[in-house]
Structures are given as C-alpha cells and as structure tokens.
Amino acid sequence: MTATQERVTALREQLVAWRRHLHMHPEVGFAEVQTSQYIFDELNKMPGLTVTRPTKTSVLAVLKGGKPGRTVLLRADIDALPITEENDFEFKSQNEGVMHACGHDGHTAILLGTARMLSEQAQDVPGEIRMIFQHAEEFGPGGAEELVMDTPLMDGVDVVTGLHLNSQLPAGMVAVKPGAFMASPDMIELTIQGKGGHGAHPEETVDPIAVGAQVVTNLQHIVSRNISALDSLVVTIAKFQAGTTHNVIPDSAELMGTVRTFSPELREQAPKLIERVIKGVCDAHGASYNLRYEFGYRPLINTDWVADILRDVALAEVGPEHFQVSKPTMGGEDFSAYLEKAPGAYFNVGSGSDTSDSRWPHHHPRFTIDEQSLETGVHMMHAAALKLADPATTVPQQG
Ligand SMILES: [Zn+2]
Ligand SMILES: [Zn+2]
Missing domain, CATH: 3.30.70.360 (Alpha-Beta Plaits)
Structure with missing residues (x-):
C-alpha cells in the first residue's frame, strides 16, 4: 500500500460520515442552504484553508501551497434532485421529495476528503489549489455558469478538473477520455x-x-x-x-x-x-x-493533455487494472462552463457494485453508491491536484 493509499484509508470512516450526512439532508439547486453551511463548517475545521462563499449556496476553499506551482481548480457539485427516495437504509433522505440520486453527496465528500489531505501537507503542496463546492448542477442555466461569469473564481486558474461517480462503472474503476466527452x-x-x-x-x-x-x-x-x-x-x-x-x-x-x-x-x-x-x-x-x-450547457470537451495527465495519474495511483478509456455520453454537464476559461478534463469514478446494490441508474429513486468509490475519488483528486499543480509536470505550450 502506498503512503497516499494509507492516508486515504485512514479517512474512510470520515468520508462515509460526510456522505451519509449529506445524503440524509438533500437540497435542490440554488436552495443548498444547510448543505453549504455544513460544507463551510467542515472546511473551517481544516487548517490552512481560506473558506469563502462566492454565491449564496456555493463554498470555495483555497489552499496556498508552500512551493511554487500552478493554480488548479477542483470542482464538486453539491445539489440533489426532486425525487422521492425509495431506498430504505438508515441514512435515507429526511427531506420528503428530495434525494441525492446522482451521487453529488459522494462528490462533496470526496472533495472534503481531498481538502483535508491537502491541508495536512500544505507545506509540500505546489501552487494554489482552489476547491469549489458548486451549487445547482442539475438545473439550467446551472451554478457553474454563475460562478464563472459573476465571480472571480476562474481568474488565474491554469487548469481545472472534477469527477462524476458512475453507477454503470464498477466501483474502484477510473475512466478518462480526451476530447468530446459529454453532449x-x-x-x-x-x-x-x-x-x-x-x-x-x-x-x-x-x-x-x-x-x-x-x-x-x-x-x-x-x-x-x-x-x-x-x-x-x-x-x-x-x-x-x-x-x-x-x-x-x-x-x-x-x-x-x-x-x-x-x-x-x-x-x-x-x-x-x-x-x-x-x-x-x-x-x-x-x-x-x-x-x-x-440552449443548455455547452458540450463538455476535455483538453487532451489534461486527460492524458489524469490517465497517467490513474495508471500510477489505482493501477492499469482499474483504468479504462471512457466512452462519450449524450448526457450534459455544466462542468463545461469552466472549460470555456481554462484547460481541463472531467473524469468518471465507478460507484456500482452488486454487493452494495448500487447499479441503479443515476436519477433513479433507488440510486446509491458503493462507498468504496469515495476512497478511489479522494485518491484520484488528491494525486491529480498535486500532479497538475507541479511545475515539473510538463504541459504543451498554449497559444
Ligand atoms: Zn444528475
Ligand atoms: Zn450529476
């Protein structure tokens, strides 16, 4: 087990606790009042982060690393859907008619875990890592557009990444694709x-x-x-x-x-x-x-060199047996708004398994995730942040 993997494993219970709290208290886009307060409070427990509220229901944590490097934006979406949950576990939704049926509870827990890992090693982190907990992915015009157009979030960002859990991909798998990814x-x-x-x-x-x-x-x-x-x-x-x-x-x-x-x-x-x-x-x-x-969200076109770096990160961190090139999907995603301003790539982490009954499609009232995927997500986000911020990671000249 690598040192990183040991640190991720040590976070397991906390990741599950964050995710289950969020799952129990879902809120739809632009109404993530308690969700964003919870994220804000959890981030403030971590040393070295500057935590702000760029919009009413989004949260931004900024970590200035101890070494020179690039500015990297990591994104998680935090909103739920107007669906009545049909799962029966003890942490099922307490908000009638609202449910985390797309895995954004998991995305939020993964980025909280990544923030925690990075804050514990701030002196060794290159550059600046911005972590945006974005509101309202599920409803157009979307929270990303608001953050990109109306706040200085993207000023000076060199590269951006984010992930989506995918119940149709086995838990533990990572899938990346250069170029056209979502419609x-x-x-x-x-x-x-x-x-x-x-x-x-x-x-x-x-x-x-x-x-x-x-x-x-x-x-x-x-x-x-x-x-x-x-x-x-x-x-x-x-x-x-x-x-x-x-x-x-x-x-x-x-x-x-x-x-x-x-x-x-x-x-x-x-x-x-x-x-x-x-x-x-x-x-x-x-x-x-x-x-x-x-017009809804723009098509999501991954920047080739960023996708290549994410692939290398996956091969090194989770191993070739847990990596695949993802297929494009006709689904949409407002992550594309960030890609208008900076190069970047969006990737998938598998969250489906038979043991945890987590193969239901996204937006289904029985949707849930295999919580092992939280660890894979943190491992990937943490390693990707360090790699992308590292000035020694060569990137093609832009112009
Ligand atoms: Zn969704
Ligand atoms: Zn989603």
Missing part, C-alpha cells in the same frame, strides 16, 4: 397552430396532430440525411400533447424535445435545420407554428 443538452418547445373542427370533416380543418406527426418523422431526416454519419446528433421529441376526445380535431399541438451533440459547429447549425423542417411541413399543410429553442 450539449439543448431544448425545443414547439406549438403547431392548426384549425380545429369536427372529426368527421377534416377538410374544414387544419389538423395539428397530422402535421405534428409529420414534423416528428421529418426531424429524423436531419439526423439521417443532413448530418455526416461520423458526427453525433440526437433529436428526440419526448412530449406530444393534443386533443381532448375522439371526434374533435384540436386547434393546436404542443411538442417538446431535446437536441444533443458534441460538436459546437453542429450545435450552431441544428436550430436552422430544425426550423427549416418545421416551417416546411407547416407551410405545406397550412399550419403555423411557434418555436422556442433553448
């Missing part, structure tokens, strides 16, 4: 305005259901006919509501959907392509429409 989750809201009437006399109406059905079908032609097969685009219409009964053609139909891609260029193109189809189909059949297109 942009954009949203469309469409009203098709027809002309209602008797179901027996469609010729006197403009049937918004018939038009809407063609819109849904034709939108898929964008994916299959307008976009290169080598690019990735998802257009999903997930809501289609119209009508009241069997013999009345309704006046209008309401549709909602999500548009996802890794490519910033494709993301720019998508609204035009989508509106062209909607307009064309509606015009052809005499309907009109109202389209609202809302």
Whole structure:
C-alpha cells in the first residue's frame, strides 16, 4: 500500500460520515442552504484553508501551497434532485421529495476528503489549489455558469478538473477520455397552430396532430440525411400533447424535445435545420407554428493533455487494472462552463457494485453508491491536484 493509499484509508470512516450526512439532508439547486453551511463548517475545521462563499449556496476553499506551482481548480457539485427516495437504509433522505440520486453527496465528500489531505501537507503542496463546492448542477442555466461569469473564481486558474461517480462503472474503476466527452443538452418547445373542427370533416380543418406527426418523422431526416454519419446528433421529441376526445380535431399541438451533440459547429447549425423542417411541413399543410429553442450547457470537451495527465495519474495511483478509456455520453454537464476559461478534463469514478446494490441508474429513486468509490475519488483528486499543480509536470505550450 502506498503512503497516499494509507492516508486515504485512514479517512474512510470520515468520508462515509460526510456522505451519509449529506445524503440524509438533500437540497435542490440554488436552495443548498444547510448543505453549504455544513460544507463551510467542515472546511473551517481544516487548517490552512481560506473558506469563502462566492454565491449564496456555493463554498470555495483555497489552499496556498508552500512551493511554487500552478493554480488548479477542483470542482464538486453539491445539489440533489426532486425525487422521492425509495431506498430504505438508515441514512435515507429526511427531506420528503428530495434525494441525492446522482451521487453529488459522494462528490462533496470526496472533495472534503481531498481538502483535508491537502491541508495536512500544505507545506509540500505546489501552487494554489482552489476547491469549489458548486451549487445547482442539475438545473439550467446551472451554478457553474454563475460562478464563472459573476465571480472571480476562474481568474488565474491554469487548469481545472472534477469527477462524476458512475453507477454503470464498477466501483474502484477510473475512466478518462480526451476530447468530446459529454453532449450539449439543448431544448425545443414547439406549438403547431392548426384549425380545429369536427372529426368527421377534416377538410374544414387544419389538423395539428397530422402535421405534428409529420414534423416528428421529418426531424429524423436531419439526423439521417443532413448530418455526416461520423458526427453525433440526437433529436428526440419526448412530449406530444393534443386533443381532448375522439371526434374533435384540436386547434393546436404542443411538442417538446431535446437536441444533443458534441460538436459546437453542429450545435450552431441544428436550430436552422430544425426550423427549416418545421416551417416546411407547416407551410405545406397550412399550419403555423411557434418555436422556442433553448440552449443548455455547452458540450463538455476535455483538453487532451489534461486527460492524458489524469490517465497517467490513474495508471500510477489505482493501477492499469482499474483504468479504462471512457466512452462519450449524450448526457450534459455544466462542468463545461469552466472549460470555456481554462484547460481541463472531467473524469468518471465507478460507484456500482452488486454487493452494495448500487447499479441503479443515476436519477433513479433507488440510486446509491458503493462507498468504496469515495476512497478511489479522494485518491484520484488528491494525486491529480498535486500532479497538475507541479511545475515539473510538463504541459504543451498554449497559444
Ligand atoms: Zn444528475
Ligand atoms: Zn450529476
């Protein structure tokens, strides 16, 4: 066992205690009042940290190391979801209708553990380590955007990293991927305005259901006919509501959907392509429409050299048998906001195991984590912080 591993193992009970406290007291985005107070109080018990509140419900801990080096930002998200927990363990949610069903309780415990480890060795730490406990990841426009745009958090940051636990990856595993990692989750809201009437006399109406059905079908032609097969685009219409009964053609139909891609260029193109189809189909059949297109988080594109360093850290710290190159996912993440300002990479730590019944998907009312993943997370974050801050770690010249 390495010296680092021994220190992480010694933290085990504390990590579990932090995580279970947070799990019992979940709060949704922008309302993390007690959560952020708890984090603030725990960080203030650690020597050498400067702890502040950049926004109402986020917390920042800054450690100035004893040696020269880079400024590194480590990020954990702290918010929960509006889900009623169906787990039955003694630390299940005490807040009815709110649940840590994405693992952010674990992320917070991992960053608290990392802060503790670094604060105990401040003299040996190179550079400056900023640890941001970010509010509101789950709801757009997201807490990251607020921190990046409205606070000086990113001023002088050389590189940023963060992790997400992943229940579909075995506990103890670390997965990193250079380049495109997570998609942009954009949203469309469409009203098709027809002309209602008797179901027996469609010729006197403009049937918004018939038009809407063609819109849904034709939108898929964008994916299959307008976009290169080598690019990735998802257009999903997930809501289609119209009508009241069997013999009345309704006046209008309401549709909602999500548009996802890794490519910033494709993301720019998508609204035009989508509106062209909607307009064309509606015009052809005499309907009109109202389209609202809302951009969500940017695609999360990892900086290659940072991902390479994280891979090297994983190979050295958890070993090749616990490392894999992760697959990209069409899910979204507001970690991408930090990457607008500094190079960085986001990675996954496995949290699923059969023994702890923790293979449920994220956002499921039975979601939980194998708590062994907390130790893997601290080990990775601690080692990554030191490696990225170390001026001896060579990075490609930027320009
Ligand atoms: Zn989530
Ligand atoms: Zn999450």
